[in-house]
Amino acid sequence: MINKFDAIIIGFGKGGKTLATDLANRGQKVALIEKSPNMYGGTCINKACIPTKILENEASIIRRENLNNFEDMKARYKKSIIRKDELITKLRIANYNKLNNNENIIIFTGQGSFINEKIVEVNTIDGERIILEGDKVFINTGSKPSIPDIKGVDNLNIVYTSETLMNLKELPKKITIVGAGFIGLEFAGIYSSFGSEVTVVNTHKTILMKEDEEDSTEIINILEKRNVSFISDVSIKEIKEENKLAKLIYTRYGEEEELVSDIILMATGRKANLDGLKVENARIELDSRGFIKVDDTLKTNVENIWALGDINGGPQFTYISLDDYRIIVNQLFGDKTRKTTDRKNIPSVLFIDPAFSRVGLNVKEAKVKGYNVLVAKMSTEVIPRAKQLGKTDGFIKIVIDKDSEKILGATMIAEGSSEIIHLIQLAIDLGVKYTYLRDRIYAHPTMTESLNEILSDAMIKEV
Numbered sequence: 372m373i374n375k376f377d378a379i380i381i382g383f384g385k386g387g388k389t390l391a392t393d394l395a396n397r398g399q400k401v402a403l404i405e406k407s408p409n410m411y412g413g414t415c416i417n418k419a420c421i422p423t424k425i426l427e428n429e430a431s432i433i434r435r436e437n438l439n440n441f442e443d444m445k446a447r448y449k450k451s452i453i454r455k456d457e458l459i460t461k462l463r464i465a466n467y468n469k470l471n472n473n474e475n476i477i478i479f480t481g482q483g484s485f486i487n488e489k490i491v492e493v494n495t496i497d498g499e500r501i502i503l504e505g506d507k508v509f510i511n512t513g514s515k516p517s518i519p520d521i522k523g524v525d526n527l528n529i530v531y532t533s534e535t536l537m538n539l540k541e542l543p544k545k546i547t548i549v550g551a552g553f554i555g556l557e558f559a560g561i562y563s564s565f566g567s568e569v570t571v572v573n574t575h576k577t578i579l580m581k582e583d584e585e586d587s588t589e590i591i592n593i594l595e596k597r598n599v600s601f602i603s604d605v606s607i608k609e610i611k612e613e614n615k616l617a618k619l620i621y622t623r624y625g626e627e628e629e630l631v632s633d634i635i636l637m638a639t640g641r642k643a644n645l646d647g648l649k650v651e652n653a654r655i656e657l658d659s660r661g662f663i664k665v666d667d668t669l670k671t672n673v674e675n676i677w678a679l680g681d682i683n684g685g686p687q688f689t690y691i692s693l694d695d696y697r698i699i700v701n702q703l704f705g706d707k708t709r710k711t712t713d714r715k716n717i718p719s720v721l722f723i724d725p726a727f728s729r730v731g732l733n734v735k736e737a738k739v740k741g742y743n744v745l746v747a748k749m750s751t752e753v754i755p756r757a758k759q760l761g762k763t764d765g766f767i768k769i770v771i772d773k774d775s776e777k778i779l780g781a782t783m784i785a786e787g788s789s790e791i792i793h794l795i796q797l798a799i800d801l802g803v804k805y806t807y808l809r810d811r812i813y814a815h816p817t818m819t820e821s822l823n824e825i826l827s828d829a830m831i832k833e834v
């Protein structure tokens with residue numbers, strides 16, 4: 372028997388689950404397919420944003436207690452892992468119930484595979500095969516770790532991904548992290564704060580190559596204060612297990628070197644998750660990086676099929692998956708004006724402590740675009756709120772166009788920056804002059820009030 376639906380959504384990610392509720396509330400019959408009962412709610416709540424930020428918060432609290440006995444830190448880590456698991460279990464159940472309680476949505480738990488462009492089969496976890504037909508199909512299957520082809524990398528005793536590491540209940544004494552992007556740096560911050568000795572191994576000359584050099588340097592300085600070491604400009608050769616320890620062999624400036632630790636975390640990017648999807652049966656095209664090819668309205672090359680979230684090769688953030696949902700709904704039911712090309716000033720936050728938050732252009736990018744650049748910069752240690760909280764690392768930097776006096780962007784390594792950055796985003800979006808933010812009345816004592824002084828004439832320099 373074929374079960375007919377107005378829409379089939381494959382994957383319980385941010386965009387997919389939001390779209391499911393929206394379509395159902397418009398009276399459409401929706402089938403949502405999720406391959407694992409441990410993944411209701413998607414990657415963000417089960418394996419990514421939420422568990423990492425729970426651990427980041429716990430780790431920062433523990434760091435401030437200055438524990439110096441590793442056994443104590445191990446015990447605290449174990450408790451944090453249990454607390455993380457309890458919290459995400461609650462979120463997973465809440466996510467499931469929210470959709471399951473909607474009479475127009477049926478959740479199928481099993482792997483979804485295309486039979487053709489309108490028919491999808493579900494191989495359920497109970498071994499059943501269910502055939503679904505949908506007028507429209509939305510693919511929201513996310514991404515998975517991209518692991519380079521290094522000899523020994525498949526030894527799961529010693530080689531971890533972000534997901535498997537967060538399931539480890541024993542705190543490793545020494546961790547090697549390969550990759551210095553979002554995951555590498557966030558995990559370096561977390562595990563060093565719990566008390567592990569962390570080394571970040573990076574194939575480039577420095578970290579975060581697109582950022583202003585002073586921003587990358589400040590992040591390195593902050594992490595180095597916490598027992599994180601950086602080894603840059605390496606070429607990785609091999610991973611070996613010796614006496615239950617992990618040995619990373621690499622070359623640097625022509626010399627072979629090795630690094631021994633308890634485990635290795637591979638944080639080397641994420642690729643399209645097409646596992647079991649059989650996109651070829653629906654003649655869906657992929658792009659050169661192996662993601663599902665979409666146009667600026669997120670439609671694939673097949674008329675009734677869309678792709679949203681990480682799987683379409685856009686920026687890998689939960690809030691982009693959510694915006695993908697907005698675009699699809701606008702295209703289906705709205706004035707059809709929303710497109711990926713109209714996105715501007717997307718913020719990003721690297722959740723180390725303090726967070727590195729940015730929006731718009733940094734100095735390097737503004738200069739490349741030919742602006743006459745003014746920079747307003749202040750060290751966090753002079754901000755009264757930061758002093759009072761004892762969180763004085765970092766700085767706030769705002770990039771201004773000298774000619775129009777408009778704000779072009781901001782990079783902040785500062786307590787609370789993950790929130791303040793959205794005020795700057797709004798200012799850029801609205802095209803206000805920097806003096807507008809300078810002259811507002813802000814509550815005291817807050818981090819935001821520092822904008823009064825940062826944007827004063829005395830603090831602004833031409834660069």
Ligand SMILES: Cc1cc2nc3c(=O)[nH]c(=O)nc-3n(C[C@H](O)[C@H](O)[C@H](O)COP(=O)(O)OP(=O)(O)OC[C@H]3O[C@@H](n4cnc5c(N)ncnc54)[C@H](O)[C@@H]3O)c2cc1C
Nearest residue numbers: 382384385406413414419420483513680681687688689692
């Ligand atoms: C460690 C880590 C930390 C992160 N931190 C942040 C952060 O702080 N902020 C942020 O914005 N982003 C963060 N991200 C990125 C963010 O998690 C992703 O961008 C986001 O989860 C992508 O969501 P999505 O909608 O594409 O789908 P996902 O949430 O990935 O959902 C896809 C779902 O599809 C299911 N699925 C896959 N194939 C099939 C199939 N064939 N049939 C049925 N179901 C299938 C999967 O089981 C999964 O549940 C982080 C990522 C990682 C790895």
Ligand SMILES: NC(=O)c1ccc[n+]([C@@H]2O[C@H](COP(=O)([O-])OP(=O)(O)OC[C@H]3O[C@@H](n4cnc5c(N)ncnc54)[C@H](O)[C@@H]3O)[C@@H](O)[C@H]2O)c1
Nearest residue numbers: 519550551552553554555574638639640641687720721722
């Ligand atoms: N706070 C957040 O919003 C947040 C947090 C974590 C992850 N994420 C998302 O998840 C995505 C994936 O994170 P990520 O850190 O894995 O990817 P990334 O692209 O941020 O960083 C990958 C790192 O791995 C290195 N690398 C790549 N190939 C390598 C190889 N063969 N050998 C050695 N090093 C190699 C790169 O140089 C880079 O340093 C991010 O792009 C981000 O969008 C977001």
